[in-house]
Amino acid sequence: MGKIIAVFNQKGGVGKTTTNVNLSACIGKLGKKILVVDLDPQGNTTSGFGIEKEDVDYTVYNVLLGEKNVKDIIVKTEFENIYVLPSSTELAGAEIELTGMDNREFVLKNILDEVKEEYDYIFIDCPPSLGMLTINSLVAVDSVLIPIQCEYYALEGVSQLMGTISLVKENLNPKLEIQGVVLSMFDGRANLSIQVVEEVKKYFKGSVYTTIVPRNVRLAEAPSHGKPVIYYDPKCKGSLAYTELAEEFIDLEEDVI
Numbered sequence: 001m002g003k004i005i006a007v008f009n010q011k012g013g014v015g016k017t018t019t020n021v022n023l024s025a026c027i028g029k030l031g032k033k034i035l036v037v038d039l040d041p042q043g044n045t046t047s048g049f050g051i052e053k054e055d056v057d058y059t060v061y062n063v064l065l066g067e068k069n070v071k072d073i074i075v076k077t078e079f080e081n082i083y084v085l086p087s088s089t090e091l092a093g094a095e096i097e098l099t100g101m102d103n104r105e106f107v108l109k110n111i112l113d114e115v116k117e118e119y120d121y122i123f124i125d126c127p128p129s130l131g132m133l134t135i136n137s138l139v140a141v142d143s144v145l146i147p148i149q150c151e152y153y154a155l156e157g158v159s160q161l162m163g164t165i166s167l168v169k170e171n172l173n174p175k176l177e178i179q180g181v182v183l184s185m186f187d188g189r190a191n192l193s194i195q196v197v198e199e200v201k202k203y204f205k206g207s208v209y210t211t212i213v214p215r216n217v218r219l220a221e222a223p224s225h226g227k228p229v230i231y232y233d234p235k236c237k238g239s240l241a242y243t244e245l246a247e248e249f250i251d252l253e254e255d256v257i
């Protein structure tokens, strides 16, 4: 099947990487083969799966520049059904380098088309910006999964985000859809969190997942152990939420088919 999904919100620190790593890991545990593409130069998805910078000679950067074949760079992780196309800080340079390259501006689509039949899902972690890397992702994908934090100014930037999606859909990728909106960092004790849930549901109507990811310290700790939370502390609230979200994700996908 090979559905390609961008985890996208140009706002920083909303839980893109946390959602990418943990949702992928939980979907992998449900038996689906996943490729996770780390397109964020910060490389937190790469390290979140325990891949150390010293252990990778080449990254998605070399693939984007046509120096390496994607199939030679993908890393098989120790986690069930999870493969990673790693990132590096050099990737920040690609924002400029891709702009000047004739016919290679949107090269990510061709790269992922080469491997998409080998996976059930490909998730891309986008950087917190609207540069060439993000636009490359939006051109390459079937859909966009949007994490939103249940905190102050949650909807700030959302109209810009939706504007970007519409623009790409009109001009570059007509099949682009919203996969779903994930509410994250929910604090049940805070009225604000409850208000944000209501506002986001009103804005996105039926596209918001029923499962809400709580603020959970284990989710913040797991990356420093190089593990998705389900492998770090399978019983914590974060693990339960991402497992439930993975089940909801698959149920909705299988309903569509």
Ligand SMILES: Nc1ncnc2c1ncn2[C@@H]1O[C@H](COP(=O)(O)OP(=O)(O)OP(=O)(O)O)[C@@H](O)[C@H]1O
Residues within 6 Å of the ligand: 011, 012, 013, 014, 015, 016, 017, 018, 019, 040, 042, 044, 127, 128, 184, 185, 186, 213, 214, 215, 216, 217, 219, 220, 221
């Ligand atoms: N549900 C959660 N509970 C507790 N901490 C969380 C949760 N989700 C994310 N965090 C923490 O919040 C911070 C930002 O999350 P994350 O890195 O996933 O966001 P991001 O949108 O990918 O950031 P960036 O825009 O910098 O790429 C991280 O330190 C992460 O560990």
